[in-house]
Amino acid sequence: MKDLSTLSRASNQASLWLIACGAALWGLDALFILALQHWFTSIEIVCFEHVLLALYAFPVLVRRRREWLGLGAADWLAVLFVAWGGSAVASILFNVGLAMGIRSDAVNEVLLLQKLQPVFALLLAAVVLGERVRRAYWPWFAVALVGAYVLTFGFTWPSFSNASAWAGLCALGAALLWGGSTVMGKRVMRKVSFPTMTALRFGSALPLLVALTLLGHPNWSRVADGLGHWAVMGNLMYQTVVPSLLSLLVYYRGLGGVKASYATLAELAFPATGLAVNALFLHQTVHAAQWMGFALVWVAVYALSRMADGADGARSRVREASANTAA
Numbered sequence: 001m002k003d004l005s006t007l008s009r010a011s012n013q014a015s016l017w018l019i020a021c022g023a024a025l026w027g028l029d030a031l032f033i034l035a036l037q038h039w040f041t042s043i044e045i046v047c048f049e050h051v052l053l054a055l056y057a058f059p060v061l062v063r064r065r066r067e068w069l070g071l072g073a074a075d076w077l078a079v080l081f082v083a084w085g086g087s088a089v090a091s092i093l094f095n096v097g098l099a100m101g102i103r104s105d106a107v108n109e110v111l112l113l114q115k116l117q118p119v120f121a122l123l124l125a126a127v128v129l130g131e132r133v134r135r136a137y138w139p140w141f142a143v144a145l146v147g148a149y150v151l152t153f154g155f156t157w158p159s160f161s162n163a164s165a166w167a168g169l170c171a172l173g174a175a176l177l178w179g180g181s182t183v184m185g186k187r188v189m190r191k192v193s194f195p196t197m198t199a200l201r202f203g204s205a206l207p208l209l210v211a212l213t214l215l216g217h218p219n220w221s222r223v224a225d226g227l228g229h230w231a232v233m234g235n236l237m238y239q240t241v242v243p244s245l246l247s248l249l250v251y252y253r254g255l256g257g258v259k260a261s262y263a264t265l266a267e268l269a270f271p272a273t274g275l276a277v278n279a280l281f282l283h284q285t286v287h288a289a290q291w292m293g294f295a296l297v298w299v300a301v302y303a304l305s306r307m308a309d310g311a312d313g314a315r316s317r318v319r320e321a322s323a324n325t326a327a
Helices: 004-027 029-036 042-063 073-104 107-129 137-153 163-188 194-215 220-227 230-255 260-266 269-281 288-326
Strands: none
Touching (some): 004 260, 029 107, 042 073, 042 194, 042 230, 073 163, 137 288, 220 230
């Protein structure tokens, strides 16, 4: 029989591989999104994805209606932030950022800036959930902001006269909204399960996306032409199933089994895959400023995740001491 330490190491390794696989699937996103943009606008792409995601969301909402029917007004505001902000607007901003990035050799910048999500999530958790922010957070937050600036503008003064700067700002907006969605989702998940929260996210985003699509006066003949191609439909199905559902399920399955700092290491599969795909298929180059900016962002995120591990360990020791005292 294997001893417990061996089993624990094997479990941790499996969890790390699951996180890496889930993160690597996100790195393929840009290639498929940019292919869809030959046929649809960014809003239309996100809307069509959510139409397909509704096939998952609505049956779950019907089966688990007892969970979400008990939500209060503040809970529904949090749901709308996750759905409209994280699932709708953030996805649109990410798509727009990629479209601008391909014209200005900044697709890598859009991908790498997504590593700021946990930095924003920690800040918003303090504001929204009242979670305590340790004093050491602020220096690392400053380091992350410097890294984001270097990633977006390089070693120059900010200029909004080129597409790469706007691509970076769209990416930052998406990272902020996705980080905020993590916090708001955590608030709602005090009352509902993860599958229900996921279904609420996709289902509640759909009406807004349909309205935005119609307000954009779509070119229906071009839309119909695009949907008539099996390759385009296959691409849409991939975008719906893999990055939006499968990768999240794989990622969260692994996340429960390892420390946050280890997860941050495994998540390097996301930029690694993204940079490789962009170099091979989109002919995007990685500039020195992007390497420097990403290094600063990643070091800050890793340091913050180590702080989170330390706080979790301290809470565990307090609980153990309390249990021993009670015994």
